[in-house]
Every structure is written in C-alpha cells, then in structure tokens.
Amino acid sequence: MRSKIILFGDSITEESFNNGGWGASLANHFSRMVDVMVRGYSGYNTRWILKVLEKVFPVESSTPLAVTIFFGANDACLVDRYGGFQHVPINEYKQNLISIITLLKKRWPTTVVVLITPPPIDEEGRLRNPYGKNPSGLPERTNEAAGAYAKECIAVADECGVSVVDLWSRMQQFPKWEKSFLRDGLHLTAKGNKIVFEEVVEKLKKEGLSVETLPVDLPLFSDIDPQNPLKAFRT
Amino acid sequence: MRSKIILFGDSITEESFNNGGWGASLANHFSRMVDVMVRGYSGYNTRWILKVLEKVFPVESSTPLAVTIFFGANDACLVDRYGGFQHVPINEYKQNLISIITLLKKRWPTTVVVLITPPPIDEEGRLRNPYGKNPSGLPERTNEAAGAYAKECIAVADECGVSVVDLWSRMQQFPKWEKSFLRDGLHLTAKGNKIVFEEVVEKLKKEGLSVETLPVDLPLFSDIDPQNPLKAFRT
Numbered sequence: 001m002r003s004k005i006i007l008f009g010d011s012i013t014e015e016s017f018n019n020g021g022w023g024a025s026l027a028n029h030f031s032r033m034v035d036v037m038v039r040g041y042s043g044y045n046t047r048w049i050l051k052v053l054e055k056v057f058p059v060e061s062s063t064p065l066a067v068t069i070f071f072g073a074n075d076a077c078l079v080d081r082y083g084g085f086q087h088v089p090i091n092e093y094k095q096n097l098i099s100i101i102t103l104l105k106k107r108w109p110t111t112v113v114v115l116i117t118p119p120p121i122d123e124e125g126r127l128r129n130p131y132g133k134n135p136s137g138l139p140e141r142t143n144e145a146a147g148a149y150a151k152e153c154i155a156v157a158d159e160c161g162v163s164v165v166d167l168w169s170r171m172q173q174f175p176k177w178e179k180s181f182l183r184d185g186l187h188l189t190a191k192g193n194k195i196v197f198e199e200v201v202e203k204l205k206k207e208g209l210s211v212e213t214l215p216v217d218l219p220l221f222s223d224i225d226p227q228n229p230l231k232a233f234r235t
Numbered sequence: 236m237r238s239k240i241i242l243f244g245d246s247i248t249e250e251s252f253n254n255g256g257w258g259a260s261l262a263n264h265f266s267r268m269v270d271v272m273v274r275g276y277s278g279y280n281t282r283w284i285l286k287v288l289e290k291v292f293p294v295e296s297s298t299p300l301a302v303t304i305f306f307g308a309n310d311a312c313l314v315d316r317y318g319g320f321q322h323v324p325i326n327e328y329k330q331n332l333i334s335i336i337t338l339l340k341k342r343w344p345t346t347v348v349v350l351i352t353p354p355p356i357d358e359e360g361r362l363r364n365p366y367g368k369n370p371s372g373l374p375e376r377t378n379e380a381a382g383a384y385a386k387e388c389i390a391v392a393d394e395c396g397v398s399v400v401d402l403w404s405r406m407q408q409f410p411k412w413e414k415s416f417l418r419d420g421l422h423l424t425a426k427g428n429k430i431v432f433e434e435v436v437e438k439l440k441k442e443g444l445s446v447e448t449l450p451v452d453l454p455l456f457s458d459i460d461p462q463n464p465l466k467a468f469r470t
Contacts, residue, residue, distance in 0.1 A: 001295065
C-alpha cells in the first residue's frame with residue numbers, strides 16, 4: 001500500500017486542491033510516492049474538531065507518514081465581532097492543539113507531525129470581504145490576534161517536539177504580503193499557496209520525507225530498458 | 236472511512252495534480268466527500284501495467300467508489316518509430332483493457348469503472364517535442380492510430396458495460412483543439428485538463444456519484460448554528 005500524508009485543518013486546508021493549491025502541489029510533488037489526503041473543514045476551530053477527532057482519524061485507518069495540522073485562523077476570530085461564535089480562547093486553543101497531537105502521536109508514534117500557524121491577516125481585505133453583513137465596520141479578525149495564536153502554536157510545537165511552519169512570520173517577511181498572499185485578507189492566493197507548499201516540503205525534508213528518500217511506486221519510465229522493457233516488471 | 240476514487244493510467248493521469256490538472260480538480264470538486272488517489276504511471280502501456288496490476292490494486296485495499304482507466308496513448312505509439320518499444324498491438328490493447336476491468340469488477344463488483352480513450356494527437360506538436368532525438372522527422376504517434384485505439388476502448392466499454400469518455404472525439408469537436416488542449420501534441424493544457432475533468436464528472440454523475448448525492452464528511456459550516464455551534468457535534 002502506498003503511504004499517505006494527511007492535511008488536517010480548516011478552510012485553508014479544505015480548499016488546498018483548488019487551482020494551484022498547496023495540497024495539490026504536494027500531491028504532485030510526491031507523485032508516485034505518497035497519497036495526499038485532505039481533511040480540511042471550512043470554518044472549524046480546534047474546539048469543534050476535537051469533538052469529532054475520532055471520526056476524522058478512524059482507528060482502523062493505516063499509519064500516515066505525516067500529518068499537517070493547520071488550525072487557528074478561526075480560533076483567533078475576535079469574540080465580540082461577527083465571527084465571535086468561532087472564537088476559542090487562546091489557552092484553550094493551545095490545549096486543544098496539544099490534545100490533537102497527543103492523540104495522533106499515541107496512535108501513530110512514527111508519524112511526522114507538522115504544525116502550521118495561522119496566516120497573517122490583512123484587515124482591510126477582511127473588511128472588503130466579510131462573511132455576510134458587517135455593519136460594525138470592524139474586521140472580525142486582526143493580524144495582532146492571529147499573531148498571538150501563531151505564537152502559541154509555535155510554543156506547542158516546541159513543547160511537543162514537532163515541526164512547525166511559522167506562516168504568520170514567514171509571509172510578513174515579504175513586501176505587500178497583504179494582497180500578494182491573501183485574496184480576501186485570510187485565504188491564500190496562488191503565491192500564498194506556493195509559500196505554504198514550499199515551507200511544508202522543507203519541514204518534511206528535515207524530517208526525512210523527501211522525493212530523494214521516499215520509495216517510488218513501480219519502475220520509472222527512465223529506468224525501463226527500451227531493448228527489453230518487460231525486464232523491469234519481472235518479480 | 237471516507238470513500239475514494241482511483242485515477243489509473245499513464246502520464247496524463249500521473250500529472251493530473253499539476254497546476255489545474257483534472258485530478259486535482261476532481262479532488263477539489265469532491266472535497267469533503269471523496270479521496271481522489273492517483274495511480275498514474277508515466278510511459279506505461281497496458282501490457283506493462285498488467286504485469287503489476289496486483290501491486291497497483293493490493294488485495295487488502297478497500298473498495299473504491301470508482302476507478303478511471305486511462306490507457307492507450309502509449310499503446311498507440313507506432314511500432315516502427317522511436318517510441319516503438321511502447322507500442323502494443325491493437326488487439327492486445329483491447330484484451331488488456333478487458334483483463335483490467337475484469338480484475339477490478341471481480342474484486343469490487345460495485346465499483347464504477349469509467350474508461351477514458353486516448354486523446355487525439357497533434358502530430359506537429361509531437362514533432363516539436365520529441366522525447367530525445369528524432370532524426371526520422373516523423374512523429375512517433377499519429378492521430379489516426381490514437382483514433383483506432385480510442386475506437387477499441389469504446390468497444391471494450393460497450394462489451395463490459397462500463398462508462399467511457401470518448402476524449403479523442405470530444406476534443407476534436409472544438410476548433411484549434413491541437414494547441415488549445417494539447418501542450419506538446421499529447422499531454423494536456425489547462426483547457427485540455429478542464430475537458431477531461433468535466434467529462435469524468437458527467438460520467439460519474441450518470442452513475443449516481445455526484446456532489447448532490449454523496450455524503451459530506453462532518454457538518455458543513457453553513458449547517459452550524461452560530462447560537463449553539465456545539466449542537467452540530469453531539470453524537
């Protein structure tokens with residue numbers, strides 16, 4: 001059976017197979033090596049997903065090579081704004097991430113876990129693209145709040161000894177990150193997807209999972225002898 | 236466990252998760268419903284893949300909802316040209332397709348099988364993009380040969396009672412199909428990928444597999460009550 005990498009998260013994971021998405025890029029990158037499976041749940045925070053964790057990762061499923069965990073963008077919604085029902089207090093967010101990692105590591109000790117922090121928020125972009133009406137004129141997410149949750153996410157990675165992509169900081173290293181990487185102040189543009197893809201590939205590589213090390217499923221065309229092609233298929 | 240659709244074929248399947256690829260589009264289309272798994276093997280013909288069919292579809296793997304079978308582009312290489320070692324005689328191609336379908340249907344009687352014919356060939360595009368040197372100045376594939384194999388593929392679908400996408404005919408219904416759908420006379424452009432995606436979605440829908448009928452994994456965000464979000468997660 002081919003091994004698999006599971007992408008676990010919210011809408012930024014769910015839509016990662018859209019045109020040029022980071023999930024599709026990962027699947028293409030690990031073509032012939034790994035199945036990339038999406039477990040993205042739009043709008044979800046860590047509190048909601050914890051309630052159904054056993055459904056997302058059924059006991060009978062086989063050990064994944066790696067799982068990316070990409071939550072926090074919804075937890076970090078401000079409690080007194082229109083997205084307040086998605087808000088999760090920052091301490092609970094931290095504990096929830098630890099609970100998720102603990103369950104995964106208990107079930108699959110060898111599985112590589114890569115945390116991804118929430119992306120930065122372009123507040124102006126959020127105001128232009130609210131979910132429904134927003135008469136308050138205030139964004140439901142702020143970059144400052146996302147940054148606080150990102151910091152906790154990094155602390156969890158440190159505590160649990162797993163890798164982390166600090167997306168919040170990484171994106172803000174580039175000029176004009178607000179519009180370049182975020183299409184509505186939160187979700188990713190093609191360039192934003194590219195950064196996530198590259199960062200995840202790099203973290204996986206550091207954990208020993210790369211196209212250089214993973215076995216290829218069946219002989220590559222370049223390894224098939226034109227003079228005697230069937231030789232490659234003798235078992 | 237979420238159900239799965241397997242895409243089985245040659246390079247046009249293997250690269251289907253590239254930017255805008257038909258495989259990634261299917262995964263995105265069936266997001267939250269189905270895992271789309273790629274079993275594409277660049278350069279392979281039906282003779283080679285038959286030798287390793289049990290490795291591609293291990294006995295212990297669970298029943299897929301559907302399998303697309305997309306071979307013939309390599310089988311149809313002309314025997315006396317530089318791609319001749321990939322050539323499979325047309326009668327053997329037909330028998331090989333039948334053998335593949337027979338094995339799948341024996342193992343998984345409920346699985347929907349969708350055959351896809353080879354695409355048409357833009358011979359001028361092939362001459363501009365040979366694999367390595369081609370001093371003969373003749374293309375290794377012709378549209379006529381691809382058409383003959385496509386016809387056999389359709390005959391197999393009819394014989395076996397499975398769906399078929401007649402990609403060879405469908406693409407040629409459009410003006411300038413040669414450059415519009417094929418980037419090197421054989422492999423798909425973004426527009427070519429879009430046609431394959433749309434045709435496969437339509438065939439699956441006719442077989443009862445559509446976003447309208449397939450169950451969604453976990454409550455959709457739109458079904459979660461902002462006044463009492465946790466209600467959606469009570470089991």
